[in-house]
């Protein structure tokens with residue numbers, strides 16, 4: 001029988017909370033995991049609560065939550081144990097704040113972690129300042145000035161597409177949790193040049209009706225938008241998407257919703273409505289307060305957008321080329337040369 005436990009340390013006095021007879025079987029086995037939460041509380045922490053689902057299927061995410069009250073003490077660390085082996089450490093004051101023991105094959109990434117440069121980039125994008133330590137030129141298109149504006153719009157190297165896909169994947173994951181049966185990149189119209197959306201989900205706005213979505217991450221600070229407000233830029237992008245997709249979606253008896261956000265995480269009105277719809281659904285499904293779900297979903301999407309924005313600034317656009325062979329010949333002639341060499345040696 002396997003046990004899961006965790007230790008919670010305050011900065012002055014330490015306290016230990018043990019959860020016995022908890023998650024049985026391996027987290028990745030074929031059979032559903034069964035849990036039996038018999039908790040043994042040891043020291044003077046208040047309002048302790050341990051939250052875990054009673055059973056999940058293999059391969060699904062499992063969220064383990066501990067709530068604690070240290071009064072005026074500061075949290076020093078939380079350490080999780082599985083079968084008396086440590087698999088996750090949280091040190092709020094250190095960098096990185098989280099450490100995972102990979103041997104346990106447990107993914108405890110909460111997707112909220114940002115590296116120092118991602119965090120600084122997120123701030124510079126939000127306040128439209130020039131990021132620090134910028135390269136002098138673009139390694140993708142060779143533009144001589146690698147500014148924030150260029151980093152956010154240069155399509156060479158696929159980083160702008162990667163940013164869009166990051167947002168699509170996060171929203172797709174949330175839709176899967178909320179409604180299930182989410183399809184990525186559904187084909188809306190196969191005739192002519194073809195038309196493809198980003199997500200298809202059944203039952204979002206109306207029962208059993210397919211809802212199609214297309215995502216755009218807009219740089220609202222681009223020079224072409226200089227004379228306009230952020231809101232008007234985002235609404236124009238929504239209208240443009242509707243002109244492109246709405247008729248084709250209605251032809252398929254589906255609804256269409258443009259999901260537009262700025263590069264620094266300002267949501268257009270329809271994106272905002274969609275996020276709240278996800279929250280409402282998850283709140284009902286998980287029986288959790290709507291307000292806490294709204295905070296979690298907004299933060300989850302916002303962090304993903306900002307990390308994707310930082311990727312456009314920091315990631316490499318140019319592919320690395322291997323060095324030329326030190327032996328002085330290419331693969332195409334190597335056999336002949338090698339046969340010559342054979343006789344020489």
Ligand SMILES: [Zn+2]
Pocket residue numbers: 138139140141142143150154155156
């Ligand atoms: Zn470029």
